[in-house]
Amino acid sequence: MxxxxxxxxxxxxxxxxxxxxxxxxxxxxxxxxxxFYNDGLKKAQVRDLTGAAQSLRxxxxxxxxxxxxxxxxxxxxxxxxxxxxxxxxxxxSKNIKSKKNIxxxxxxxxxxxxxxxxxxxxxxxKYNQALMYCxxxxxxxxxxxxxxxxxxxxxxxxGYQLLALLYIHNEEWEKAKRTIVKAAKIDANNTTxxxxxREIDKMLEVxxxxxxxxxxxxxxxxDVITYQSGNETIIQPLNGPEKTGGATVINLVIxxxxxxxxxxFLILPSRxxxxxxxxxxxxxEVSDQLTAKSATIEELEKRVEALQTENxxxxxxxxxxxGSDGVLKASDSLxxxxxxxxxxxxxxxxxxxxxxxxxxxxxxxxxxxxxxxALYSLLHTQVSTKAAVKYLQTGLSALKKSDYVTAISDLTKxxxxxxxxxxxxxxxxxxxxxxxNTDKADELYRQVISLFPDSQYANNAKxxxxxxxxxxxxxxxxxxxxxxxxxxxxxxxxxxxxTDATNPLGGxxxxxxxxxx
Amino acid sequence: xxxxxxELKKFHPSIEVEDAEDAIYNHDLSDMTDVLVGMFxxxxxxxx
Numbered sequence: 001m002x003x004x005x006x007x008x009x010x011x012x013x014x015x016x017x018x019x020x021x022x023x024x025x026x027x028x029x030x031x032x033x034x035x036f037y038n039d040g041l042k043k044a045q046v047r048d049l050t051g052a053a054q055s056l057r058x059x060x061x062x063x064x065x066x067x068x069x070x071x072x073x074x075x076x077x078x079x080x081x082x083x084x085x086x087x088x089x090x091x092x093s094k095n096i097k098s099k100k101n102i103x104x105x106x107x108x109x110x111x112x113x114x115x116x117x118x119x120x121x122x123x124x125x126k127y128n129q130a131l132m133y134c135x136x137x138x139x140x141x142x143x144x145x146x147x148x149x150x151x152x153x154x155x156x157x158x159g160y161q162l163l164a165l166l167y168i169h170n171e172e173w174e175k176a177k178r179t180i181v182k183a184a185k186i187d188a189n190n191t192t193x194x195x196x197x198r199e200i201d202k203m204l205e206v207x208x209x210x211x212x213x214x215x216x217x218x219x220x221x222x223d224v225i226t227y228q229s230g231n232e233t234i235i236q237p238l239n240g241p242e243k244t245g246g247a248t249v250i251n252l253v254i255x256x257x258x259x260x261x262x263x264x265f266l267i268l269p270s271r272x273x274x275x276x277x278x279x280x281x282x283x284x285e286v287s288d289q290l291t292a293k294s295a296t297i298e299e300l301e302k303r304v305e306a307l308q309t310e311n312x313x314x315x316x317x318x319x320x321x322x323g324s325d326g327v328l329k330a331s332d333s334l335x336x337x338x339x340x341x342x343x344x345x346x347x348x349x350x351x352x353x354x355x356x357x358x359x360x361x362x363x364x365x366x367x368x369x370x371x372x373x374a375l376y377s378l379l380h381t382q383v384s385t386k387a388a389v390k391y392l393q394t395g396l397s398a399l400k401k402s403d404y405v406t407a408i409s410d411l412t413k414x415x416x417x418x419x420x421x422x423x424x425x426x427x428x429x430x431x432x433x434x435x436x437n438t439d440k441a442d443e444l445y446r447q448v449i450s451l452f453p454d455s456q457y458a459n460n461a462k463x464x465x466x467x468x469x470x471x472x473x474x475x476x477x478x479x480x481x482x483x484x485x486x487x488x489x490x491x492x493x494x495x496x497x498x499t500d501a502t503n504p505l506g507g508x509x510x511x512x513x514x515x516x517x
Numbered sequence: 518x519x520x521x522x523x524e525l526k527k528f529h530p531s532i533e534v535e536d537a538e539d540a541i542y543n544h545d546l547s548d549m550t551d552v553l554v555g556m557f558x559x560x561x562x563x564x565x
Contacts, residue, residue, distance in 0.1 A: 004550055004553070004554055005554075021557070022557070025553060026550065026553060029549045029550060029553065032549075060548065061548055061549060062548060062549045062550075063548055063549070063550060064546050064547070064548035064550070064551075065548075065550075082531060082532075083534075084531065084532040084533065084534055084536070084537045084540065085532065085540075087534075087537055088532075088537060088540050088541045088544060091541055092541060092544060092546070117534065120534070121533060121534040121535075124531045124532070124533050124534070125533060127530075127531055128530040128531060128533070131528055131530055134525055134528075135525065158528060158531070161528070162528055165519070165521065165524055165525065168519055168521070169521045192527070195519075196519070199518070199519050
């Protein structure tokens with residue numbers, strides 16, 4: 001405790017040891033302040049907020065610097081729904097003692113939540129407005145406003161009291177009772193609250209006696225039940241007998257039909273449309289794939305054709321190499337002929353036969369190697385003449401024997417082997433003629449005439465041509481005359497009757513000599 | 518029986534937040550100590 005005069009700490013004496021001021025009464029006042037504070041604290045602990053506020057005010061009247069009393073007073077005001085009054089006390093407390101003061105925390109807590117502070121401010125304004133409505137006579141509006149206020153700030157005791165007053169004025173005792181009881185829970189010993197409770201209870205007792213039903217229910221003539229639920233009044237009509245199960249089933253069926261109808265007309269078309277669009281999309285994709293595949297197939301078919309063509313060309317080339325007229329075949333034949341010649345140079349007929357199998361076009365071709373051509377030419381030169389002579393001999397021999405087939409064959413070979421051998425050609429004509437093929441014979445005779453016009457055979461051939469038979473006879477007669485005149489006969493007439501037993505066919509050499517003579 | 522009008526007069530508007538500053542300034546902070554000091558001063562002046 002400090003001296004009020006000099007601020008010095010006081011002792012047990014009744015005077016200040018610092019300045020000598022009389023502090024007896026001062027000390028008593030201080031003690032009184034503390035007593036009131038303690039009383040206020042006890043009352044606050046048992047929720048007698050009104051009593052606590054009175055005691056704490058008394059404490060502050062004794063000692064305005066009683067920080068604890070001031071802070072507690074602020075707390076009591078806040079609990080009673082008076083935040084501004086609470087803030088005032090805390091601000092003053094903080095001004096008196098700025099450090100280590102719990103009022104600082106209280107102020108901080110309120111100011112840290114501006115939204116709540118604003119809401120509190122709104123409730124205060126609405127309460128003031130409700131009060132104005134009451135004074136103006138708009139009690140319904142006031143009641144509505146008060147309900148809103150109390151829903152936001154449920155600690156506003158004045159609000160509960162005012163609302164209870166309105167209910168009392170409207171003789172709504174139950175509502176009033178419920179409302180004022182809430183105020184009593186916050187502030188137990190509030191005089192106004194207790195007064196209202198007493199009056200309401202009194203009126204409720206009065207109302208209970210004549211009409212018991214009015215206390216809880218008010219069934220109206222139209223069979224309606226009224227009852228309270230919180231701040232609300234519930235009016236529930238008394239229904240008739242419950243609906244039967246049949247009605248429920250019918251309702252269910254109707255509901256299902258409606259649901260199906262909604263599905264059919266609203267949901268199903270969109271689903272169908274979605275499915276269709278998916279199908280179309282798939283169709284487009286498949287078409288694209290099909291087109292791509294078709295293009296690929298066409299390309300592959302073209303490649304197949306090209307490959308087949310190439311294959312056939314290659315096959316042709318292979319056959320060219322391996323066929324009867326192929327390169328390989330020609331090479332093999334030439335080698336065979338060469339081998340034969342080396343083994344037996346006199347087997348000219350066989351060699352000639354082999355060489356005949358070689359395609360002359362190939363021999364003359366540009367693709368043929370020079371070595372092949374040289375070997376072929378060498379063999380041909382060595383063999384052809386001899387072979388021609390041998391073929392001629394055998395042909396003439398066969399002609400003599402009337403073996404026209406052999407004669408034709410051999411004489412043909414003789415001529416083919418040696419195309420300068422006019423004798424072979426000439427006698428070939430004879431062979432055809434004797435065999436009855438006069439056309440071929442005439443052709444050959446003409447050939448003799450055309451190819452070897454200066455030879456004796458040509459002259460002879462002229463006589464054998466079918467259209468010139470008479471001329472030939474005359475020519476033979478002339479020849480015979482010439483022979484007797486010393487001119488060597490050049491032509492013999494095979495058609496003439498055979499006079500020489502050793503030359504029945506009449507085939508002769510180029511000088512008219514008959515073989516065997 | 519409660520008189521509505523009479524009871525209504527007992528209700529006063531609450532101080533709003535905007536008015537808190539004025540309320541604090543107008544707060545009467547005098548206490549018994551101030552009265553005592555005043556009395557002692559007056560007595561002292563009278564003695565003088």
